[in-house]
Amino acid sequence: MQTHRSRLVLFGLIGTVLLVCTQNATAGQRATPNPGTGATEITVLYDNYTLTEGLRTDWGFACIIKGTEKNILFDTGAHGAILLENMDKLQVSAQEASLLVISHDHGDHTYGLSSFLSRNSNVLAHLPSAALVQGVIQQFRQLGVRKVGASHCTGDRAIALFKQAYGELIQHWGGNDPSADIAPPLFGDGIVDEKDLEVLMGYWHKEVLPGSLAAYWRLDEASGVVAADSAGTNNGTLLGHPTWQPAGGKVQGALLLDGVDDAISTPFILSPARGPFSVFLWAKGGAPGQVLVSQIGSANWLRAAPVGGTLQTELNEPGRNAAKNLQALVVITDGAWHHVGLVWDGANRVLYIDSVEVARGTLTGLPESVNGLRLGAGSTLAPGTFWKGLIDEVRVYDQAVTP
Secondary structure, three states, X not given: OEEEOOOOOOHHHHHHHHHHHHOOOOEOOEEOOOOOOOOOEEEEEEOOOEOOOOOOOXXXXXXXXXXOOOOEEEOOOOOHHHHHXXXXXXOOOHHHOOEEEOOOOOHHHHOOHHHHHHHOXXXXXXXXXXXXXXXXXXXXXXXXXXXXXXXXXXXXXXXXXXXXXXXXXXXXXXXXXXXXXXXXXXXXXXOOOHHHHHHHHOXXXXXXXXXXXXXXXXXXXXXXXXXXXXXXXXXXXXXXXXXXXXXXXXXXXXXXXXXXXXXXXXXXXXXXXXXXXXXXXXXEEOOOOOEEEEEOOOOEEEEEOOOOOEEEEOOOOOOOOHHHOEEEEEEOOOOOOEEEEEEEOOXXXXXXXXXXXXXXXXXXXXXXXXXXXXXXXXOOOOOOOOOEEEEEEEEEEOOOOOO
């Protein structure tokens, strides 16, 4: 037998098999497409239910999948004799399988392996790897998952790795911990089970926005005069005649500003005087003196300094002492994309360019303002402060964050 511990997992295939199982597919039952379509056919060879007279049932699972580039045997059940007997009755030859996929290392899915190999040892096997499970755990971490529950079929190795990553939280499966019992909304049903897992998996590979995100303008629109706020209801309104660039942004689309009268005006988001906050965006182009983010009638939060085009903030103590402007030594008007940001932690202003801290300064406080923001123009719309270039992915947080 050729063994290949592959990090490639046939997620679509395994999902299809699981779908058949959850729809009460039974031993001998075929999920068969219309003849001639070339679609996939799944025949369950081993299960504890059956609709086909004469097949033996047992705790475990195996099926053969046809219609893909190669025929695949998925798991081998708990007893080789039962597997081979059911295959014979269904007229499924062991030689038909070119690939063998083992979902996890439980005996009710693997103990029939040696019997199958006695009939077909020339098969490429894909076995579960710790690296794969670690990848799944990393995805969970990125999603902010804090509670994990395991079922029998999670597999001992995966359970151990999840337990190492999440401590004892995995043991909540089957319990009634309210912090893990999230379905049905609003207060669960008293047990942590597959309903809760289904809700959790609804967020798989989806961006989960942090609760501290006060406003988020993706700037991915293709037309119109509204810049939608993905974090809430603080939609921005376009001023002048900016041009949407649906495929020209750093992340998908962006907004092109002409440097004359183009900008975005937003509702009130936050007051710098009321606590820590952060603002980040992607920008390209610009010229010295031009502004990326300002607060209407107040201060320019982020701009290219009038001399040199380096990153600068004019947001300083009440009274706006120009001597206390904070300025980096890195130019942002070089025609390249830059991720720029300002963070106020309650005592320090910090400037970031491309995820690197480039300037820091202490202050006793920042001025109060109850006005909205302007993106791409100065606080008073003065000539020379309008940004000429692209802006994208503008985020405002109501706490101090790092890129």
